[in-house]
Amino acid sequence: MPEQVGLPPPLFWPFPAAQEITEVLEWRTDVLQARSGEQRLALRPQPREIVTFRHRLDALGMARATELARAAFASNWLVPLWHMALQPNADLAQGAMEILLDTGLSDFRVGGYASVACAEVAMAGEDATAVQIAAIQPDRLILSAPLVLPTSGAIVAAGQITVAPIREGVLTSAIEIVRRRQSDGMVTASFLLRDTPDLTAPVLPTYLGRPVQVDPSLLRQPLSANLRLAVEYVDNGFGPVVVEPIRELFERRETITLKAQDAADRWALRRWLWSLRGRQASFWLPTWGHELQLRAPMSAGATLMRVAPIGPIAQLIGRRIALEVSDTLRFRTITAAIEDDFEHRLSLSSSPGTPMPLGTKVHLLTLVRADTDRVEISHGVGTSEVSLPVIEVPA
Known part of the structure; x- marks a missing residue:
């Protein structure tokens, strides 16, 4: 992804979301009203996208989130869009060069990245893995490098895998940490996403x-x-x-x-x-x-x-x-x-x-x-x- 002038390279925000995700779309329209009608002027034809994630992390995860924010709070981030995550249509093996799934149901992009998370390691507080997308076909993602899954198994069942697109974004507010116990806490982070897609309207009567x-x-x-x-x-x-x-x-x-x-x-x-x-x-x-x-x-x-x-x-x-x-x-x-x-x-x-x-x-x-x-x-x-x-x- 392109780097912004004066900013360090994007860092990966690797934590899987644990609770409901909130997404806000913001346009800007000037509505001029008359006695018998109105005129609507588009001042922002593409929306701003703000997503808020809540992560349940252990002590090590909260420490990593804190140090990542301290190191590059004002930087660009590579943000997995967990609300657009899909499950593969086939099991994944270590070293695989493609992931079988319906690519038309999410915001995957050639040259961009995808996040791969295993339910097994997510329950243990481990991070997701970022992989680069070399090409996209209707039924699969073709990767730029062999897949390295964050698990010791050679093959992971499709039902245990979630694949989400990654977009570049910036933090819009302070990262909040609520520690319930020493090794159990909630981390909340909000990102303003860049590179808004230009989606086509669905077919309606x-x-x-x-x-x-x-x-x-x-x-x-x-x-x-x-x-x-x-x-x-x-x-x-x-x-x-x-x-x-x-x-x-x-x-x-x-x-x-x-x-x-x-x-x-x-x-x-x-x-x-x-x-x-x-x-x-x-x-x-x-x-x-x-x-x-x-x-x-x-x-x-x-x-x-x-x-x-x-x-x-x-x-x-x-x-x-x-x-x-x-x-x-x-x-x-x-x-x-x-x-x-x-x-x-x-x-x-x-x-x-x-x-x-x-x-x-x-x-x-x-x-x-x-x-x-x-x-x-x-x-x-x-x-x-x-x-x-x-x-x-x-x-």
Whole structure:
């Protein structure tokens, strides 16, 4: 890895993570709001990545962490990204020149490094091993030198090995050591990573040129939702209070939580968060609220939908909806609406293409963006979770 002018060569931070890892992505967006819209200017198109590791170490490990920090606190560090670690698809032998694994699910780079940790030696407080990557194929890492595993065995089972990419970074705060006993303590270190990757967006269904977030692991948290219109209350102290709208846009804010249950989901979640670029990009989000309840079944070619009333009829014209039919989501626009006794008749932009019996779930579709430039991801054992506040934007 390239050295920074005036700084000593990078040192390897070799300690395996013992507890939950926190990763923070920070963009910077200037949102210019007008009465009927907004403009978003990207001031930092690539995020800053800050990772916080917690290591459980014995007395020797804590002493080594202390001396490493004392020797090169302000230096560049080679930091294993344990939250992106994968297990090999085959056992590893001493002197091996390749590691079989799915390289498309983590941030491995040609010419960079990977960290190899054995569960056996990690339990004993031993360090991980850094190996340089000479080439990358879809199903394997090819190493620059024979692998030397930190164990006495000639072969280590794949289930006992974790392989993580290594990135260069700098310490962002003081290293904290909490000593529970003389030979048992927790070391916490936070790093700002360099060389941010440029990830491609995952493949999602699209509607009207924008992606639709339909991840089944997405959980709505309606208790955190709030609805408002930006207004100003005019009170001269003598007469009635007058409410003056400041903007024409109704603001709906909610918090969504996404969970990744395996390495593939975790990598897809990372790519999706990258595609949002903080508050810059917008996407469609189904409410999953089953707001439109059918009063009559629909044929495959029908464009007229009869539903139970939910509010003023004029509010529904132009709204986008998601139809749960045949185990898929189909997206349509309400083009017209009329009242008919105790139901509303809605005209759709096109037919559903398949019959819709009574009980078919129909949700409103909202165009939203992230309401923050700072995203915090919690990485546990094999899973990742992120909570993201979102706000409705004009369609």
